[in-house]
Amino acid sequence: MSIRAILDTSAIRAYAAGSIAVGELIGEFSDEGAQFGLPVLCLIEAAAGADPRTLAMLNLLTHHTDAALLPLATDQWQQAATASSLYGTTARASAVLPIIDGSADYVVTAEPDAYPGIDTIVI
Numbered sequence: 001m002s003i004r005a006i007l008d009t010s011a012i013r014a015y016a017a018g019s020i021a022v023g024e025l026i027g028e029f030s031d032e033g034a035q036f037g038l039p040v041l042c043l044i045e046a047a048a049g050a051d052p053r054t055l056a057m058l059n060l061l062t063h064h065t066d067a068a069l070l071p072l073a074t075d076q077w078q079q080a081a082t083a084s085s086l087y088g089t090t091a092r093a094s095a096v097l098p099i100i101d102g103s104a105d106y107v108v109t110a111e112p113d114a115y116p117g118i119d120t121i122v123i
Helices: 009-016 020-031 040-047 052-062 074-087 090-100
Strands: 003-007 035-039 067-070 106-109 120-122
Touching: 003 009, 003 020, 003 090, 009 020, 009 040, 009 052, 009 090, 009 106, 020 035, 035 040, 035 090, 040 052, 040 067, 040 090, 052 067, 074 090, 090 106
Parallel strands: 003 035, 003 106, 035 067, 106 120
Antiparallel strands: none
């Protein structure tokens, strides 16, 4: 199964807040037999300071059958540092690395301007 798109922090937060757009995208990916990626750093950023309802929604998202949890591999530290400089945060860097290495196609985001040169799906 291939990863179609990566949800960044803004998309993960939107899902947790009940975004129909993000839910529909996830459904489309599932219907196509594709996964969606959840960078662990984006999940951490989305969960920081979250209320119990939001945390429950994030837990539901991470247990979706088509979710692929994406840790930052130790051998990616140099690419992550470079991408952090380009995209502003380490969480954003972790969202773009799968696009850069060709293992995913898009970043799903509410902040498309944060990803110059990266194909995005705007929510």
